Amino acid sequence: MTDGVLELTEDAFLGGQLRLKQLKSGHRAGHDAVLLAAATAARSGDRVADFGAGVGAAGLSVARRVAGIDLVLVEINAVLAGLARANAEANAIQASVIVLDVEADATAFAAAGLLPDSVDAVLMNPPFNDPARHRVSPDTARGAAHMATATTLSKWIHAARRTLRSKGALTLIWRADGLAEVLSALDHGFGSLQVLPVHGDVRTPANRILVRATKGGRAPTQIHPALMLNDEQGVPNRKVQEILAGKGTLPLANS
Template identity: 65%
Template sequence: MTESATIQPVPTSEDAFLGGRLRLRQPIAGHRAGHDAILLAAATVARPGDRVVEFGAGVGAAGLALASRVAGLDLALVEIEPRLAALAELNAAANGFPAEVLVLDVAAGAAAYTAAGLVPDDADVVLMNPPFNHPARHRGSPDAARRTAHVANPTTLECWVHAARRTLRSGGVLSLIWRADGLGEVLAALGRGFGDIGVIPVYGRPQAPAIRVLVQAVKGSRAPLQIHPPLMLNEADGRPTAQAKSVLDGEQILPAPVGPN
């Protein structure tokens, strides 16, 4: 990324993730990384040397959390907002993880991707936490960056999955997190070009509907869908479950439904 010097700084905080092993600078106001990014990283399988691309990286939380677990990734962080991309670049350097940071709209066409250095059929893993709140059911934030990061338009998921399909090599893995009540949308978007789809439901508390789904899919596979054991974040009294605490502290990964072929 070459635009950092011209970007106006924003007030930031330094926050600890993975039990303090990952420290991230992020804006005090607007979009902030949280549990979703860490869960996404914990459910994503990668191997040393893999080409890994994170779409909608924000300050780099998911990609850098994955890099903290898997050494030697060829990591690219894609973010549309220049100020967040600048923070992602700072965070990668501060935590000692080499990463290429690209200011790019995930929904851009193939020519823009190639110009940015993301050529087709190249990545082993794409991970993404797309904007997923339904605009009709979610009151958008007055902060434009936060609104962009959280509220989907009708074509968001389809565009992001299409971009992932173009970027991944055959046999490469797409890993994403989405709201649980939108699982049908995810399966529909993955219907063209992906198989071996694995789903981990994420529950906020017992006796309540799932709030998220972690989904992995393999480009070009024809293997059937599998629903895997769920993750419960909290006990009935609101305390984090032992598994959730272990995952969020980076001591345990989630049993990933699929892995790179």
């Protein structure tokens, strides 16, 4: 930012199907947002809420794939929310943008139009780095976007549970080494869990997990075959490249 003027870039997502303006510095949307969108199940007519939407990358990617959803982008940062609103308009996608802390109480959610039991699908990419294990970015917005407190995950999942209709689905992306935290936070009110590990390549442990959970679900937990972003030679996985180009979905979106 220079003299109060936002420095922006305009970046192509989904193989150019979506063009998004975002801050040149600070938290920037990338592969995580597109993978989250590709793992999110939605049908025309569904009300879909993207918690911590940033500039709208994940939610708008879902809307580009599934026409006719009622999309709500929830973002605490007013600057990012403004960019999300502008991005929706620039891409001719109908979306409501709400400036709201996901950790706010039910009264604040209701005042913003998000009543209990009113949403069919929630997707979210919460701040997930532990500040005790990671260097905090000197950029305040970037740090807030990435750093979690001890209660971040449980509060975000609680908000999703409150907002979702019965049998509605939550889809989230998180650190792979935080799987136990995710399962613990989903233990109350959610079931029918599906887990998709994401690896940088076949030689390294998973560094992300995509998780789908159904409010009131009772089916056994499923762990899907791992998604490899690159092969042994570091060559990008063709299936992943198709997904990043907006030409496919992940198994969590298809069940």
